[in-house]
Amino acid sequence: MSKSLPSRADNYSEWYNELVKRADLAENSAVRGCMIIKPYGYSIWEKMQRALDDMFKETGHTNAYFPLFIPKSFLSKEASHVEGFAKECAVVTHYRLKNDPNGGGVIVDPDAKLEEELIVRPTSETVIWSSYKNWIQSYRDLPLLINQWANVVRWEMRTRLFLRTAEFLWQEGHTAHATKKEAIEETEQMLEVYADFAENFMAMPVVKGIKTANERFAGADETYCIEALMQDGKALQAGTSHFLGQNFAKAFDVKFLSKENQLDYVWGTSWGVSTRLMGALIMAHSDDQGLVLPPKLAPIQVVIVPIYKGEEQLNAIIEKVNPLVKSLRKSGVSVKFDTSDNQSPGFKFAEYELKGVPIRLAIGNRDMENGTIELARRDTREKTSMAFDGIEQVVLDTLEDIQTKIYAKALAFRTEKTHVVNTWDEFNAKLEEGGFISAHWDGSSETEEKIKELTKATIRCIPLDAKEEAGTCILTGNPSNKRVLFARAY
RNA sequence: CGGGGUGUAGCGUAGCCCGGUAUCGCGCUUGGUUUGGGACCAAGAGGUCGUAGGUUCGAAUCCUGCCACCCCGACCA
Numbered sequence: 001m002s003k004s005l006p007s008r009a010d011n012y013s014e015w016y017n018e019l020v021k022r023a024d025l026a027e028n029s030a031v032r033g034c035m036i037i038k039p040y041g042y043s044i045w046e047k048m049q050r051a052l053d054d055m056f057k058e059t060g061h062t063n064a065y066f067p068l069f070i071p072k073s074f075l076s077k078e079a080s081h082v083e084g085f086a087k088e089c090a091v092v093t094h095y096r097l098k099n100d101p102n103g104g105g106v107i108v109d110p111d112a113k114l115e116e117e118l119i120v121r122p123t124s125e126t127v128i129w130s131s132y133k134n135w136i137q138s139y140r141d142l143p144l145l146i147n148q149w150a151n152v153v154r155w156e157m158r159t160r161l162f163l164r165t166a167e168f169l170w171q172e173g174h175t176a177h178a179t180k181k182e183a184i185e186e187t188e189q190m191l192e193v194y195a196d197f198a199e200n201f202m203a204m205p206v207v208k209g210i211k212t213a214n215e216r217f218a219g220a221d222e223t224y225c226i227e228a229l230m231q232d233g234k235a236l237q238a239g240t241s242h243f244l245g246q247n248f249a250k251a252f253d254v255k256f257l258s259k260e261n262q263l264d265y266v267w268g269t270s271w272g273v274s275t276r277l278m279g280a281l282i283m284a285h286s287d288d289q290g291l292v293l294p295p296k297l298a299p300i301q302v303v304i305v306p307i308y309k310g311e312e313q314l315n316a317i318i319e320k321v322n323p324l325v326k327s328l329r330k331s332g333v334s335v336k337f338d339t340s341d342n343q344s345p346g347f348k349f350a351e352y353e354l355k356g357v358p359i360r361l362a363i364g365n366r367d368m369e370n371g372t373i374e375l376a377r378r379d380t381r382e383k384t385s386m387a388f389d390g391i392e393q394v395v396l397d398t399l400e401d402i403q404t405k406i407y408a409k410a411l412a413f414r415t416e417k418t419h420v421v422n423t424w425d426e427f428n429a430k431l432e433e434g435g436f437i438s439a440h441w442d443g444s445s446e447t448e449e450k451i452k453e454l455t456k457a458t459i460r461c462i463p464l465d466a467k468e469e470a471g472t473c474i475l476t477g478n479p480s481n482k483r484v485l486f487a488r489a490y
Numbered sequence: 491c492g493g494g495g496u497g498u499a500g501c502g503u504a505g506c507c508c509g510g511u512a513u514c515g516c517g518c519u520u521g522g523u524u525u526g527g528g529a530c531c532a533a534g535a536g537g538u539c540g541u542a543g544g545u546u547c548g549a550a551u552c553c554u555g556c557c558a559c560c561c562c563g564a565c566c567a
């Protein structure tokens with residue numbers, strides 16, 4: 001294994017792949033397209049889960065669990081939904097294996113064919129709505145606010161660790177409401193939750209917007225999304241929140257009796273974020289030295305590396321550092337004091353930088369004599385020698401500062417890479433530079449398709465904060481009343 | 491699924507054109523010396539050369555099929 005990572009400038013995707021593996025986040029599995037999330041990677045995901053789950057609970061949702069398998073018939077109930085997912089579903093056809101009578105290990109027992117094939121869920125709207133039918137009779141049963149943490153399978157052609165895998169972990173919220181207004185409010189509320197999480201925990205700025213009809217979720221009336229910009233100038237859809245209208249209620253016959261004794265279909269939403277956020281997190285901040293993790297999601301926030309000659313010095317350092325470790329932990333900081341002696345300090349420095357540990361403290365004999373300790377921050381790679389006394393407060397402040405600074409840096413990058421263009425030539429020129437392009441579009445699917453065909457750029461979203469502004473479509477010259485955001489995307 | 495490429499120890503590789511049972515580095519084990527930015531010395535362990543078949547006295551090497559992975563397209567969170 002060579003020591004340094006491929007650089008982002010040389011080969012961005014190779015840099016990404018190598019980083020995921022070297023930082024011990026994940027690796028490919030024996031099954032094509034599936035990934036093994038390793039302990040270090042999983043602990044980041046767990047931190048994301050915890051934060052999101054708390055936010056879901058605060059907004060009134062509860063968790064439940066629905067099965068992995070979906071009867072094939074369920075999937076055909078909502079027409080556009082099937083169309084969207086049919087091409088990428090894994091199907092269970094048999095329930096038993098047997099020994100090959102010809103000797104070659106086990107084979108599928110042809111006598112064990114299922115009467116109705118089962119689909120491995122690509123998403124759970126159908127199973128969940130078939131249950132909601134039994135759970136909802138009256139307006140008093142509404143709203144129904146449920147979330148589940150689960151794995152889903154979408155048989156993708158080309159996969160990349162975290163960004164697109166055949167099986168991935170996610171959460172999917174599925175809610176049912178008495179009124180359209182309330183369902184839309186829920187959809188918008190969850191989009192806000194996602195944006196809040198992305199910005200305040202992941203330190204990743206996002207654009208909130210709605211998808212065009214082409215990019216909409218299969219079965220939704222409206223898809224809201226958060227879009228982030230990666231360091232290579234490509235956009236990444238980081239989360240979606242769908243207003244389902246009455247589509248699934250009609251498909252699964254979910255009706256309720258209102259206060260006015262009127263029978264009506266319920267209104268639905270669904271919303272999800274996945275382990276793809278891990279990919280977003282990696283690409284948003286990391287550099288050629290390795291991961292850069294926001295303190296709020298870093299499994300190890302502070303690592304302490306002792307530098308010593310002989311056991312006596314090590315013991316003195318341990319004695320000095322232990323109280324610091326204890327008090328930092330008491331303040332809720334996750335600390336690793338790495339006293340292992342099978343690696344040199346230099347190796348440890350490089351290793352913890354690769355893993356994105358926000359703060360490194362190094363203490364050696366020199367510091368012991370001077371009453372100092374060295375603090376290195378991962379985001380800027382600055383090292384400062386400072387007084388040992390009072391270091392705890394400095395660490396706490398620095399963690400907050402890193403969280404703020406990496407957000408500011410990512411935001412500055414996005415601002416710099418967001419181009420407002422008015423002509424087709426400008427559009428193409430800026431597209432090559434990468435980034436978001438804010439331009440007028442005539443609102444037709446044909447034009448959107450045409451632009452995609454010509455440039456590989458898609459409309460990421462119509463930003464929620466887009467101003468009313470008269471203009472002409474970048475391609476057709478037809479009138480437009482607001483700008484949309486284009487980019488090449490993951 | 492189309493076009494291109496690659497499969498040799500845990501990882502990265504040499505050898506392949508020109509057939510004779512595998513090279514080097516990292517990592518690993520043991521012992522010693524080290525430790526302020528990826529330490530050094532010594533001794534070890536580890537390989538049915540992706541897989542199935544063919545040619546041959548003999549195949550990592552030549553031929554054919556298959557599989558996997560990577561890059562570029564079509565599809566997607």
